[in-house]
Amino acid sequence: MRRLVDENRLRKFMHRFGNQSEQKARVYFTGGATAVLFGWRDSTIDIDLLIVPDQDRLLRAIPELKEELELNIELACPAHFIPELPGWEDRSQFIGQEGSLSFYHYDLYAQGLSKIERAHKQDLADVKELLNRSLIVPARLREIFDQIFPNLYRFPAIDPKSFRNALSSVLAEFEGKA
Numbered sequence: 001m002r003r004l005v006d007e008n009r010l011r012k013f014m015h016r017f018g019n020q021s022e023q024k025a026r027v028y029f030t031g032g033a034t035a036v037l038f039g040w041r042d043s044t045i046d047i048d049l050l051i052v053p054d055q056d057r058l059l060r061a062i063p064e065l066k067e068e069l070e071l072n073i074e075l076a077c078p079a080h081f082i083p084e085l086p087g088w089e090d091r092s093q094f095i096g097q098e099g100s101l102s103f104y105h106y107d108l109y110a111q112g113l114s115k116i117e118r119a120h121k122q123d124l125a126d127v128k129e130l131l132n133r134s135l136i137v138p139a140r141l142r143e144i145f146d147q148i149f150p151n152l153y154r155f156p157a158i159d160p161k162s163f164r165n166a167l168s169s170v171l172a173e174f175e176g177k178a
Contacts (some may be wrong), residue, residue, distance in 0.1 A: 018100065026106070081118070
């Protein structure tokens with residue numbers, strides 16, 4: 001059975017994964033890994049990541065690292081669930097360098113919107129932390145949502161009206177507390 005991922009285990013993964021690459025690439029963390037590194041969660045059940053550009057050598061190393069470090073690792077990012085946000089790479093925050101790999105937090109606005117769309121209890125708690133820590137700003141979140149709204153038809157599992165209502169509800173709750 002694989003263990004929960006705390007900051008120490010996540011950084012160990014970063015170090016080991018960085019040693020696997022012979023070419024420069026960027027690794028974007030999302031979800032629980034971001035929450036753990038920012039410190040509002042002690043652990044997460046898995047590491048969700050995106051490799052740009054993807055490399056066979058890195059992809060082949062993942063199963064071995066999963067077993068060796070007893071981690072769950074998934075290839076997942078917000079753009080798999082909602083439209084890719086314009087400028088997401090520029091908004092992705094640098095974490096650190098290990099070997100040839102640069103590690104980043106995937107755009108926090110994209111993470112916030114994908115979590116609002118999923119609406120799981122933990123996801124909504126994460127969005128509240130992003131807002132409370134001023135890592136995302138309500139007006140900018142609305143603006144970015146409006147930019148992707150016309151492309152929601154490309155994601156048939158998403159009901160655009162429900163998504164907009166969920167965003168409004170989260171922001172109204174946050175703004176009511178502020």
